[in-house]
Amino acid sequence: MLESGTTSQLKKTLSTSIANKEIAGANFMVIKNGEEVFYHEDGLADMETGNPIARNSIFRLYSMSKPVTATAVMKLLERGEIDLFDPVSRYIPEFRSQMVEKNGGLAAPEREVNIHDLLNMTSGLVYGGPGLAGQYTESLLQELGTRLLGANPMTTKEFAGRLGQGPLAFEPGASWEYGTSADVLGAVVEAASGMQFGEFLKTEIFGPLGMEDTGFWLTEEQRSRLAKTYQDDSEGGLKLYADSHLGINHQLDREPAFESGGAGLASTIDDAARFTTMLMKGGSLDGVQLLKPRTVQYMTSAGLTPPQQQSFALWQSLCGHSYGNQMRIMTEPGQAGHIGSKGEYGWDGWLGAYFMNSPQDALTILFMVQKKDAGTLPVTRKLRNIVFSSL
Numbered sequence: 001m002l003e004s005g006t007t008s009q010l011k012k013t014l015s016t017s018i019a020n021k022e023i024a025g026a027n028f029m030v031i032k033n034g035e036e037v038f039y040h041e042d043g044l045a046d047m048e049t050g051n052p053i054a055r056n057s058i059f060r061l062y063s064m065s066k067p068v069t070a071t072a073v074m075k076l077l078e079r080g081e082i083d084l085f086d087p088v089s090r091y092i093p094e095f096r097s098q099m100v101e102k103n104g105g106l107a108a109p110e111r112e113v114n115i116h117d118l119l120n121m122t123s124g125l126v127y128g129g130p131g132l133a134g135q136y137t138e139s140l141l142q143e144l145g146t147r148l149l150g151a152n153p154m155t156t157k158e159f160a161g162r163l164g165q166g167p168l169a170f171e172p173g174a175s176w177e178y179g180t181s182a183d184v185l186g187a188v189v190e191a192a193s194g195m196q197f198g199e200f201l202k203t204e205i206f207g208p209l210g211m212e213d214t215g216f217w218l219t220e221e222q223r224s225r226l227a228k229t230y231q232d233d234s235e236g237g238l239k240l241y242a243d244s245h246l247g248i249n250h251q252l253d254r255e256p257a258f259e260s261g262g263a264g265l266a267s268t269i270d271d272a273a274r275f276t277t278m279l280m281k282g283g284s285l286d287g288v289q290l291l292k293p294r295t296v297q298y299m300t301s302a303g304l305t306p307p308q309q310q311s312f313a314l315w316q317s318l319c320g321h322s323y324g325n326q327m328r329i330m331t332e333p334g335q336a337g338h339i340g341s342k343g344e345y346g347w348d349g350w351l352g353a354y355f356m357n358s359p360q361d362a363l364t365i366l367f368m369v370q371k372k373d374a375g376t377l378p379v380t381r382k383l384r385n386i387v388f389s390s391l
Contacts, residue, residue: 007040023377024371027041027054028269028366031276045057057227058218062245062248065264066182068205069182071291076193100167100169120324133167164184198216223253229370276355326347328345348375349375351374354368
């Protein structure tokens with residue numbers, strides 16, 4: 001267990017963040033040497049009804065979905081069903097004649113995008129921006145949202161195919177930019193496995209790990225536990241946010257046609273802990289070997305070349321880190337903006353869900369919250385600084 005001074009500081013820090021109306025509520029977990037040493041919940045899952053955050057509250061993961069998608073790819077990799085240098089066009093034909101932005105126009109790329117590029121966000125696929133690739137993707141995401149609840153919603157495969165028909169922001173492998181690569185990986189898993197992406201995750205990851213509250217949509221009972229999302233109201237308070245973003249149906253009340261490998265999953269802190277513990281234990285949990293140890297070692301290693309790292313280094317809050325297989329990896333603890341250890345890895349989500357595994361410290365930190373545009377919040381860093389400084 002953590003010392004009482006540490007636990008009281010953690011509770012006070014979370015409580016202060018809620019009192020200051022930075023967040024409505026959250027839960028937080030620390031695992032050390034494979035055992036839970038601290039859990040705390042505070043605040044509200046629904047400010048309108050007064051329903052509190054509970055241990056079984058469900059949260060939209062958004063980009064914390066990405067490491068799960070990388071895990072699906074790793075399963076195919078260690079079975080010999082894919083090669084990371086396979087061109088994406090082998091699985092999604094629309095990528096075959098893709099173009100790349102050059103000097104304000106479009107040209108044929110030096111090579112096609114491959115799976116390795118997708119895993120490391122070095123593909124040239126982006127989320128948005130002023131360039132031709134960014135404008136195309138923004139327009140496609142808008143169409144994805146417009147069709148989301150209609151009679152003809154865009155599927156995982158169609159979305160990936162449409163991305164393949166659009167331009168790349170840079171030559172595959174030449175740079176790094178956060179974007180839609182993980183959504184394409186979901187479609188690659190579908191094509192390579194012959195299974196719908198959500199079914200693959202359920203059969204190959206969630207089922208074996210006992211993650212019963214994790215998926216792309218929720219039952220009526222599960223929706224009663226889904227935390228509401230809040231945003232700043234520009235007056236120092238919080239107001240409800242209920243829009244669908246990046247093609248994710250905010251209510252999660254129906255099986256989606258688009259199962260987003262980059263942003264679509266919802267989960268609980270306990271389910272997320274089963275996933276992170278599996279990684280910490282070399283790919284196994286409760287007698288189930290999900291991945292082999294060498295696969296986990298590869299998956300959690302920094303994967304960027306020096307030119308790619310130069311682009312990643314522009315992400316100020318991730319100084320001291322590199323990137324690989326849909327996760328940040330701390331490479332230079334002294335350069336980071338928080339206390340940590342070399343080799344720690346993890347990711348966060350748009351609404352604030354966060355995890356960190358530090359093999360060197362046998363430590364996992366999980367934080368679940370629903371705040372628009374959150375990513376890694378100041379309170380997240382404060383909480384992890386308290387934990388790390390107490391080691």
